[in-house]
Amino acid sequence: MASDNLVKYSPPLNRDGFMTLDAVKYGDNITRLSALVFGLGSLLRGQLARFIILMAIELGYIIYMIAAGGQSLVNLGTLGTSLQNSVYDESLGIYVTTAGDNSMLFLLYGVITLLLTIGFFYFMAVSLRCAYVAQKDIEAGEKPKSFNRDLRSMLDENLHKTLMTWPILGILVFTIVPLVFMILIAFTNYDRNHQVPGNLFDWVGLANFQSMLSFGSTGLGRTFFPVLGWTLIWAIAATFSNYVLGMLLAILINREGTRGKGFWRFMFVLSIAMPAFISLMTMRTIFANNGPFNLLLQSVGIISQPVTWWGSPMTARIMIIVVNIWIGIPYTMLTTTGILQNIPAELYESARVDGASPAVTFLKITLPYMVFVMTPYLITTFVSNINNFNVIYLLTGGAPESLDYYYAGKTDLLVTWLYKLTIQYKDYNLGSVIGILTFVLMAVFSLLAYRQSGSYKNEEEFQK
Amino acid sequence: MKTRKFLVNSLAHVVLAVLSVIWVLPICFALLTSFRGESGSAKTYIIPRQFTFDNYTNLFKVGVGGLNYARWFSNTFIVAIFSCLLSAFFILSVAYSMSRLRFRTRKPFMNVALILGMFPGFMSMIAVYYILKGFGFLESGATSLFALVLVYSGGAGLGFYITKGFFDTVPKALDEAAYLDGCTKWQVFTKITLPLSKPIAVYTLITSFMAPWTDYIFAKVILGQNRDYYTIAIGLWTMLEKEFLETYYTQFFAGCVLISIPIAILFLLTQKFYTDSMSGAVKG
Incomplete structure (x- = not known):
C-alpha cells in the first residue's frame, strides 16, 4: 500500500x-x-x-x-x-x-x-x-x-x-x-x-564442409585445394603484373625525354573504350584454334599446326594473365600517373647525385613509395581479382576440363566453380560451401584493407 | 653523354611504339572485321578484301535463328533506364542518411553493408531466381525483364560509399545556416545538398545506367532461353556459339563496335564527373 x-x-x-x-x-x-x-x-x-x-x-x-x-x-x-x-x-x-x-x-x-x-x-x-x-x-x-x-x-x-x-x-x-x-x-x-x-x-x-576439405575418396579436397591455389596464384599474378607493368608504362610515358605524351596515353586509353566483356570475347576469338592469331602464325610459317592456346592448362593460365594485363594496364597507368608526379623530386635528385642506376632508383624509391601510398588500392584489387568471374568465364569458361577435378577445369577460380556447380550441375550445397569459404577469404583481406584506410579511422574528423 | 641520352630516348620511343601497336591491334582487328565483306569466321588476313556496311545494317534485321540485335538493344535500354532511376534513388537516399543524419542504427548498417559486400554477388543468385519465380515474375519475357530491373537495383543501397564520401565534403556550415533559418532536414537535403551534388548524382545515374549493358551473368540466369528477351551481352555471346559462329562472325564485331561507342562516351562522362566530384562540392 x-x-x-x-x-x-x-x-x-x-x-x-x-x-x-x-x-x-x-x-x-x-x-x-x-x-x-x-x-x-x-x-x-x-x-x-x-x-x-x-x-x-x-x-x-x-x-x-x-x-x-x-x-x-x-x-x-x-x-x-x-x-x-x-x-x-x-x-x-x-x-x-x-x-x-x-x-x-x-x-x-x-x-x-x-x-x-x-x-x-x-x-x-x-x-x-x-x-x-x-x-x-x-x-x-x-x-x-x-x-x-x-x-x-x-x-x-x-x-x-x-x-x-x-x-x-x-x-x-x-x-x-x-x-x-x-x-x-x-x-x-x-x-x-x-x-x-x-x-x-x-x-x-557440417558434412558438406567436411567433404569439401577432406582428401578421402569421397572428399572434394583434391579439387578444392588446387582450385583455391590457382585462385590465389591468379589473384596475386593479376594484381601485381598489372600494378608493376602499368606503373612502368606510366613512368615510360612521363619521363622527361618522351615526346608526345598525350598521344601515347591516348593509344593505350583507347582500349578502355571497349567494354571489358567485349574485349574478352574478342580476345577469345583472336586466340581460338582457328582464330586469326593462329592463322597468321601459320601463314607466316612459324608454326605448322594451330596452337591450342586455351587447350592446355599451362598455356591457358598464362594466356589469361596476359590478356588480363592487356585489359588492366591502361587503367593502372591512368591511376598511377597522378601519384607518380607527387613523389618528391629531391629523392630522385639525391639518388642521381649518389650515382644510382635507373633500375635501382625504381626499386628503392619509386616502388616502395607507390606501394606505401597504394596499399589499400592493391588489397581491394586483389580481393576483386579473387572474385574476377568475367575474365575466366568469358575467356575459357574454366577449360580445359580435368578428370582429377570434380566438375572443374584447370583455369576455374572458386567463383566460376561455384557458378558451374550451382547453375549447370545443381550441386547447390557444394556451391554454397564454396561461397562461404570464399567469403571468409575475402573478409580477411577486405578487413585488412578497410582498417588501413584513413576514411575508417577518422570519419568524423574528415567532415567539416 | 649526349649520344647515350639520344639512344635511351630512341629506345623508349621504340618500346612505346611497339606496345601501342599491341594495344591498338585487337581494336583495329575488331573494327576492320566489322566492315569485312567476306562472310565466315577468321581469315588469314586482317585487312578485308571488300569493305561493306552490310554487317551493320543486317544487325537491324532479324537473322538466322531469330537473333534480333535491335530487340536486344531496346530491351537493354529499357532495363537500364528503370534500373538506373531506381538505383540512383536508393543510393542517394542511403548515402545522405549515412553522411548527414545521425541515428542509432547508422554504424551497424555500415558494418552490415561492408560484410554483405564480401559475399560473392551471385552466390545468392539461385535464391533470387526462386524468389522471383515464386512471385511469378519469370512466367513471361516482359516480366522477366522487370525482374532483371529489380535484380540490378534491389541491393543498390549497399553501394553508397562513393556518394557518401561526396556528401561528406559538402560543408556542414551550409546545413546549419539552413537549420537556423527554420529548414527541415528534408528541405536541406533537396534544396541544398542535392543541388550542390550534381556531379555525383550524374555519376551515380550513369554508372547504374551502364551496368545492364555490360552484365552477363545475372541476365543469363534470369532471362532463360527466350532469345527475344535477351540483353545485349548475352545476345552477343550467343552469336559466338558454334551454331551461329560462321554466320554471325562479322556481325558480332559490328555489334560490338556499335555498342562500344555509347558505352565509351558514357565512360568518359563518368570519368569527368568522377574527377569533378572528387574535387569536392564547394570549391575554394
Whole structure:
C-alpha cells in the first residue's frame, strides 16, 4: 500500500541509449502491456493513428502465423516429410503423381517467416518505446505528439526512416533473404541427387564442409585445394603484373625525354573504350584454334599446326594473365600517373647525385613509395581479382576440363566453380560451401584493407 | 653523354611504339572485321578484301535463328533506364542518411553493408531466381525483364560509399545556416545538398545506367532461353556459339563496335564527373 505513494525512480528520457530496456524497467503497467497489445500505450494516451498502425501490424503477423507461418517454422525443421508419389487412380485408370513436400520452398518460406518474426519483435520494441515516450510526455505535463506532428517529423528529425525504408526493403528481399537461404543450403544435402520437387533434402550439419576439405575418396579436397591455389596464384599474378607493368608504362610515358605524351596515353586509353566483356570475347576469338592469331602464325610459317592456346592448362593460365594485363594496364597507368608526379623530386635528385642506376632508383624509391601510398588500392584489387568471374568465364569458361577435378577445369577460380556447380550441375550445397569459404577469404583481406584506410579511422574528423 | 641520352630516348620511343601497336591491334582487328565483306569466321588476313556496311545494317534485321540485335538493344535500354532511376534513388537516399543524419542504427548498417559486400554477388543468385519465380515474375519475357530491373537495383543501397564520401565534403556550415533559418532536414537535403551534388548524382545515374549493358551473368540466369528477351551481352555471346559462329562472325564485331561507342562516351562522362566530384562540392 505504501508503495503506491512512493515515487518510483525513473531516469530522464534517453533517446540515444537503450530506450526499450528503460521502457521495460521504468515504464508503468500500460507501457509494459504495450509489448503484448501493440499500441495500447499510444491508444490510451491519445495517439489513435499510431495505435491503428501498430495494431494492424500485430494482427497481420498473428493471422499470418496462424494461417501459414507456424507451419512453415515446423517445416523449416523437417524440410518436408512426404515424398512425391505415384498412385494408381482406379477411376482414371492411370498413375497420378501426388505432390510431395517441396524442401526448397519450405526452406525459403522458413527463412521469410524467421525474418517476419524478427520484424515482429522490432515492432514490439517500437510499441514499447512509443508508449514510454508518451508516458514521459504526460509525466512532464506535455501533450503526447499528434499524428500530424509524427508525419512532419518523417521529413525532419526522422528523415532517416523515410529515406532508408525502401532501400532497406530492397536489400532485405534481394540480398539478405537470398544470402541467408544460400548459407543454410550449405548445411543440407541439396545436391543433384536430391532435386525438388521429385525428391526431398534434409539437414546434414557440417558434412558438406567436411567433404569439401577432406582428401578421402569421397572428399572434394583434391579439387578444392588446387582450385583455391590457382585462385590465389591468379589473384596475386593479376594484381601485381598489372600494378608493376602499368606503373612502368606510366613512368615510360612521363619521363622527361618522351615526346608526345598525350598521344601515347591516348593509344593505350583507347582500349578502355571497349567494354571489358567485349574485349574478352574478342580476345577469345583472336586466340581460338582457328582464330586469326593462329592463322597468321601459320601463314607466316612459324608454326605448322594451330596452337591450342586455351587447350592446355599451362598455356591457358598464362594466356589469361596476359590478356588480363592487356585489359588492366591502361587503367593502372591512368591511376598511377597522378601519384607518380607527387613523389618528391629531391629523392630522385639525391639518388642521381649518389650515382644510382635507373633500375635501382625504381626499386628503392619509386616502388616502395607507390606501394606505401597504394596499399589499400592493391588489397581491394586483389580481393576483386579473387572474385574476377568475367575474365575466366568469358575467356575459357574454366577449360580445359580435368578428370582429377570434380566438375572443374584447370583455369576455374572458386567463383566460376561455384557458378558451374550451382547453375549447370545443381550441386547447390557444394556451391554454397564454396561461397562461404570464399567469403571468409575475402573478409580477411577486405578487413585488412578497410582498417588501413584513413576514411575508417577518422570519419568524423574528415567532415567539416 | 649526349649520344647515350639520344639512344635511351630512341629506345623508349621504340618500346612505346611497339606496345601501342599491341594495344591498338585487337581494336583495329575488331573494327576492320566489322566492315569485312567476306562472310565466315577468321581469315588469314586482317585487312578485308571488300569493305561493306552490310554487317551493320543486317544487325537491324532479324537473322538466322531469330537473333534480333535491335530487340536486344531496346530491351537493354529499357532495363537500364528503370534500373538506373531506381538505383540512383536508393543510393542517394542511403548515402545522405549515412553522411548527414545521425541515428542509432547508422554504424551497424555500415558494418552490415561492408560484410554483405564480401559475399560473392551471385552466390545468392539461385535464391533470387526462386524468389522471383515464386512471385511469378519469370512466367513471361516482359516480366522477366522487370525482374532483371529489380535484380540490378534491389541491393543498390549497399553501394553508397562513393556518394557518401561526396556528401561528406559538402560543408556542414551550409546545413546549419539552413537549420537556423527554420529548414527541415528534408528541405536541406533537396534544396541544398542535392543541388550542390550534381556531379555525383550524374555519376551515380550513369554508372547504374551502364551496368545492364555490360552484365552477363545475372541476365543469363534470369532471362532463360527466350532469345527475344535477351540483353545485349548475352545476345552477343550467343552469336559466338558454334551454331551461329560462321554466320554471325562479322556481325558480332559490328555489334560490338556499335555498342562500344555509347558505352565509351558514357565512360568518359563518368570519368569527368568522377574527377569533378572528387574535387569536392564547394570549391575554394
